[in-house]
Amino acid sequence: MLKKLIVLAALLLPVCFANAHEYSAGEIHIAHPWSQELPPNAPTVAAYFVIHNNGKTADRLLSVASPIAGIAELHEHVMQGDLMKMQQVPSVEIPAGGDITFAPMAWHVMLLELKDRSLLNDGKRFPLTLHFEKSGDVTVEVAVQKQPPAGTEEHKHAQ
Numbered sequence: 001m002l003k004k005l006i007v008l009a010a011l012l013l014p015v016c017f018a019n020a021h022e023y024s025a026g027e028i029h030i031a032h033p034w035s036q037e038l039p040p041n042a043p044t045v046a047a048y049f050v051i052h053n054n055g056k057t058a059d060r061l062l063s064v065a066s067p068i069a070g071i072a073e074l075h076e077h078v079m080q081g082d083l084m085k086m087q088q089v090p091s092v093e094i095p096a097g098g099d100i101t102f103a104p105m106a107w108h109v110m111l112l113e114l115k116d117r118s119l120l121n122d123g124k125r126f127p128l129t130l131h132f133e134k135s136g137d138v139t140v141e142v143a144v145q146k147q148p149p150a151g152t153e154e155h156k157h158a159q
Contacts, residue, residue, distance in 0.1 A: 021033070021140075021141060021143065023138055023139075023140045024138075025132065025135045025136055025137070025138040026055070026059075026132075026134060026135035026136065027053055027054045027055030027059065027134075027135060028051060028052070028053055028054075028055075028059055028094065028132055028135040028138065029051070029052040029053075029054060030049050030050070030051050030052075030130065030138060030140055031049060031050045031051075031052070032049060032050065032143070032149060033047060033048070033049040033128060033140040033141065033142040033143065034047070034048055034049070034142060034143045034144070034145055034148070034149055035047045035048065035120070035126075035142050035143070035144050035145070036144075036145060036146070036147070036148060037120065037121060037122045037144050037145060037146050038120065040117065043112070043114070044110055044111060044112050044114070045069075045110075045111045045114065045120055046075075046104070046108045046109060046110055046111070047064075047066075047102070047108065047109040047111065047128055047142045048102045048103050048104065048108055048109075049102050049140065049142075050099055050100070050101050050102070051094050051099065051100045051102070051130075052094075052098070052099045053094040053095060053096055053097060053098055053099075054097070055096055055097075055134075056096050056097070057096050057134070058093050058094060058095050058096050059093075059094045059132050059133055059134045059135055060091045060092065060093050060094065060132065060133040060134075061074065061091060061092040061093075061094060061100075061130055061131070061132055061133075062091050062131045062132065062133055063091075063131045064109050064128060064129065064130055064131065065128075065129045065131070066111055066126060066127060066128045066129070066142075067115070067116070067126075067127060068111065068114060068115055068116040068119055068120070068126045068127075069111035069112055069113055069114055069115060070112065070113030070114075070115060071111070071112040071113050072109060072110070072111050072112075072128070073088045073109070073110045073112070074088065074089050074090075074091065074092055074107070074109060075087065075088055075089065075107070075108050075109070075110045076089050076092075076106070076107050076108075077105050077106060077108075084105065086110075088110075091133075092107055094132075104148065109128065119144070120144055121144060122144055122145060122146045123144065124144045125141040125142060125143050125144065126141070126142050126144070127139055127140070127141060127142070128140050128141075128142050
């Protein structure tokens with residue numbers, strides 16, 4: 001009986017961690033890159049993740065790129081009067097010892113001129129390369145999901 005339980009646990013372990021994926025480069029740690037599955041005719045897709053800087057100095061996310069899109073941009077949402085507006089930003093500073101959350105209605109990556117829609121279905125993954133000023137390039141696999149991860153909420157940040 002114990003042998004059967006061990007085999008069952010070994011088989012289920014990958015399922016438990018299938019969506020939990022993390023990446024590191026230098027002092028930068030990137031947790032659970034994800035994107036929400038969109039209708040087939042959606043012209044753009046957004047990618048989200050959390051960046052933690054374990055270092056004693058700030059780093060900067062300078063740009064992003066993905067082979068599934070002709071254009072990849074860093075964006076943020078800001079309140080202008082009574083309207084929430086999305087705008088492109090040239091870079092995002094990751095403070096020393098701090099976190100920056102890329103989430104719906106906050107910082108995010110916009111992918112435009114989509115080339116390979118086959119990777120935008122639930123359960124698929126696509127590559128995204130983040131270019132940092134100090135930590136260099138980090139390529140992550142963005143998990144496409146029907147629903148946002150549990151605990152994902154709208155995040156706000158100061159401008």
